[in-house]
Amino acid sequence: MIYTAGGTVVDRVEWATNKAKPAMARCGGDGTGAWVTTTTATTFGTANAPGCPATIPAASKVRINEVTSNGADTVELYNGGTSAVSIGTWKYVDGVTSSSTSSISSSSPSATSIPAGGYVTFNSKIGLGDNDSLFLIDGSGNTVDSVTWALDGAKPSDERCANGTGWFQTATTATLGGANSCAGGSPTPTPTPTPTATQPPTGQLLGGGGALTSGCTPEAPSGTGSTPAGTLPWPGGLDVTIADNVCAFTTSTGPEGRDVSGLVFDPSNPSALWAVKNKNWLFKLVKSGSKWIPDASWSATGKQIRFAGGSGQPDSEGLTIGGNGHIYVTSERDNSNNTVPRDTIMEFDPAATGSTLTPLRQWDMTSQFPQLNTGNKDDANLGFEGVAYVPDSWLTANGWTDPLTGAAYNPANYPLHGSGLFFAGLEWDGTLHVYGLNSDGSFTTFATISTGKASVMDVMFDAGTQRIVATCDNTCGETHTFMKVNAGGAIVPDVTYTNPAVMPIDNLEGFAIAPTSTCANGSREAVWSDDGIWGFGSGKSSYGHALYSGTFPC
Known part of the structure; x- marks a missing residue:
């Protein structure tokens, strides 16, 4: 067995005498097929296919496809092959080796075979129960398939998405005896990458709970689309912790608690995480146990931000920290006039006193995006x-070509822009x-x-990775x-x-990775924000x- 640090079973395989000679390997798909005794030398470090027998046993196409821990505790098996599979001698077992096994044929209703498809x-x-596992074992004692689920249990069910092949996710409706709907957390799920031997399809969602407070109104996600081709599984830890108190971001201009969007770690103080809320609020967060909470020494309830001159309600979506330590916030529109775009970048001094912050400087790029100025508030909201602030040192060290000159980028050509773009x-x-934000209030447009x-x-x-990271929510498959x-x-x-x-699979609009100075045991923290505070639903x-x-690798 393989366990997480928290003791959760990740995967397990069992074999009988001589079964792992020359090796046991997943056949019928790396990381997804059934365990089969190989016919040739082992293929450690490479794909299993060359070592698999020419004819893969029909049992390799049988999967645990859906499971519930919601009263009846029902298990669904799916046969993705082209021939029926006898399961009369097959058994299933709970998440630990010491548990007693039960046979499928003696369960109710009894089953001795599963037809093709x-x-x-x-x-x-x-x-x-909750935080449990189920393992499917064939008549020879070999593990065929397994599933592990976490805090909320498999309620109403956990199901494979895509049907018969993908990773497990919590469903909104059980579909026992038929194809999985894959409606977990959103109307249409994100296609899930095929798991690999080094990235098993498991993990736990830890923490959370608490009753909704007055005025706190979660909003279901919208706009779900497909994952881009070639997307790889998350490279960090598979366990995730709910990292705030319930309804933590209710404010006077958005009492529903929603709309936390952009996130950024402070590079000079990585124990501080900054967050911006769409309806013109800025928060400085510090860690309290496993949770990020407002820093009471800065403001226990966040600070309201305004456009230059102290006017309006910026629809503040993104933020970054510049080389001067100031916070730069983007706005798509003015929420007091939300049918008109107002694509601006505002510079704030985090050391400024008072409960309301006004920009030291403000740069307005609205005229560059006439497609957003249709009189429609939804178009105005797509700015x-x-x-992200990107230092000049990275651009020059990596040989970025300045689109304005066609030559290597030379920061000295732009004396008012500071130390980065x-x-x-x-x-x-x-x-x-890409913009250079000049100290005189003008800006230079470099590229799209x-x-x-x-x-x-x-x-x-x-x-840490020396990369610019562009994040998309369920619109692009998270x-x-x-x-x-x-x-x-x-x-x-x-x-x-x-x-x-x-x-x-929600409107997860904010993403930040902690600086490498925080690395411990090869990992550093990654944080996401759910704009709609919907989670997996009511x-x-x-x-x-x-x-x-x-966590993300160091």
Whole structure:
């Protein structure tokens, strides 16, 4: 067996005498097929296919496809093969080796075979609870398949998405005896990457709970789309912790508690996490145990922000910290006139006193995006969704070509811009727009860069990976595209990762990775924000929470 540090079973395989000679390997799909005795030398470190027998046993196509721990404790098996499979001698067992096994044929209803392309359901005799596992064992004692679920249990069910092949996710409706609906956390789920031997499809969502407070109104996610081709599984830890108190961000201009969007760690003080709320509020957060809470020494309830002159209600979506330690916030529109775009970047001094902050400087790029100025509030809401400060030192060291000159970028050509450029992410089409923000209030427009995505919800520069990271929520399958400077001097996508599989598929609009100075045991913290505080929906421990915490490799 393999366990997480918290003791959760990740995967297990058992074999009988001589069965692992020359090896046991998953056949019928790396990481997804059934365990089969290989016929040739082992294939450690490479794909299993060359070592698999020419004819894969029909049993390799049988999967635990759905499971409930909601009263009846029902298990569904699916046969994705082209021939029936006899399961009369097969058994199932709870999550630990010492548990007693039960046979499928003696369960209710009894089942002795499963037809090609068909389903079998039976009620478990061993009792299935929260933080539990189920293992399917063939007549020879070999593990065929397994599933582990976490805090909320498999309620109403946990199901494979896509049906018969994908990772497990919590469903909103059980579909026992038929194809999985994959309606977990959103109307249409994100296609899930095929798990690999080094990235097992498991993980726990930890923490959460608490009753909704007055005025706290979670909002279901919308706009779900597909994951871009070539997306890789999350490279960090698979366990995720709910990292805030329930309904923690209610304010006078948004009492429903929703709309926490952009996130950024303070590079000079990585124990501080800054968050911005759409309806013109800025929060400085500090860690209290496993949760991020408002820093009472700065403001226990956040500070309201305004446009230059102290007017309006910025629809504040993204934020970053510049080389001068100031906070730069993007706005898409003025919420007091929300049918008109107002794509601006505002500079705030976090050391300023008072409960309301006004910008030291403000740069207005609205005229560059006439497609957003249609008189429609939804179009006006598709502007600057995120922003990242990218230091000149990175751009020059990596050989970025200045689009304005066609030569290597030379910061000295732009004496008023400070020590780096700002990359603003446009939700409308997923492009990044590069600006030099000058100290006299003017700005230089350098470039428009494609992220390869339909939309962008947050942007950050990560010194640890030396990459610009463009994040998209469920619109693009909950993905993060790491951007590099290629050999030709252009900034292009390098690699794209999805979120840990245990996380909900929501409007997760904010994403931040802690600096490498915080590394411990090879990992550092990653934090996400759920704009709608929906989690997995009403009645779930994640309902009403905005922040999630996981780990990313150092």
